[in-house]
Amino acid sequence: GAVVSQHPSRVICKSGTSVKIECRSLDFQATTMFWYRQFPKQSLMLMATSNEGSKATYEQGVEKDKFLINHASLTLSTLTVTSAHPEDSSFYICSARVSIRGSDAEAFFGQGTRLTVV
Amino acid sequence: QKEVEQNSGPLSVPEGAIASLNCTYSDRGSQSFFWYRQYSGKSPELIMFIYSNGDKEDGRFTAQLNKASQYVSLLIRDSQPSDSATYLCAVAYNNDMRFGAGTRLTVKP
Numbered sequence: 001g002a003v004v005s006q007h008p009s010r011v012i013c014k015s016g017t018s019v020k021i022e023c024r025s026l027d028f029q030a031t032t033m034f035w036y037r038q039f040p041k042q043s044l045m046l047m048a049t050s051n052e053g054s055k056a057t058y059e060q061g062v063e064k065d066k067f068l069i070n071h072a073s074l075t076l077s078t079l080t081v082t083s084a085h086p087e088d089s090s091f092y093i094c095s096a097r098v099s100i101r102g103s104d105a106e107a108f109f110g111q112g113t114r115l116t117v118v
Numbered sequence: 119q120k121e122v123e124q125n126s127g128p129l130s131v132p133e134g135a136i137a138s139l140n141c142t143y144s145d146r147g148s149q150s151f152f153w154y155r156q157y158s159g160k161s162p163e164l165i166m167f168i169y170s171n172g173d174k175e176d177g178r179f180t181a182q183l184n185k186a187s188q189y190v191s192l193l194i195r196d197s198q199p200s201d202s203a204t205y206l207c208a209v210a211y212n213n214d215m216r217f218g219a220g221t222r223l224t225v226k227p
Contacts, residue, residue: 043219
């Protein structure tokens with residue numbers, strides 16, 4: 001299957017700082033990328049959907065000013081957690097789909113980023 | 119609100135048995151259906167996808183889709199301890215893809 005690379009895999013930051021997470025599709029062009037958050041023993045929670053070149057669509061309850069998403073190219077999307085707090089500590093996962101195949105396209109996931117805010 | 123529902127489990131089966139995982143969805147316009155496996159601390163990986171009503175087999179895995187009843191299931195034959203994981207059902211319509219909460223499966227040796 002296609003490869004989605006997510007970086008970093010782990011990050012520890014101080015409360016109040018910002019953290020950027022990168023998601024790259026290595027061997028295909030991903031017109032749509034998704035960002036998820038997963039707390040321990042809980043399910044994936046969709047945070048936002050981003051299409052290349054346009055603003056991200058955020059799920060209800062997700063603060064768009066806190067979780068900045070940029071999808072500037074067909075192979076790269078970034079999630080920046082601004083002014084991080086301990087409650088933002090979680091496992092963040094991106095996924096990418098080749099939207100030209102429409103709904104048939106499966107989603108490929110990055111390896112995930114475990115964020116710990118101290 | 120488009121919803122994808124799964125029994126959270128845990129589902130426990132003995133080694134060698136058939137594990138049956140079920141998923142229902144609310145959007146009748148859904149077009150594509152996917153099963154992912156997620157090991158603890160890892161990101162999900164695709165197992166199977168199905169688009170048409172009926173069964174689709176791939177090795178020990180069989181996906182079943184019934185659009186009229188709005189459910190999709192995954193059968194795992196000859197279950198192995200290595201199959202122990204959380205199984206996520208995903209339903210897609212155009213660019214939108216929604217995941218269920220996942221069913222935790224434990225296969226006991």
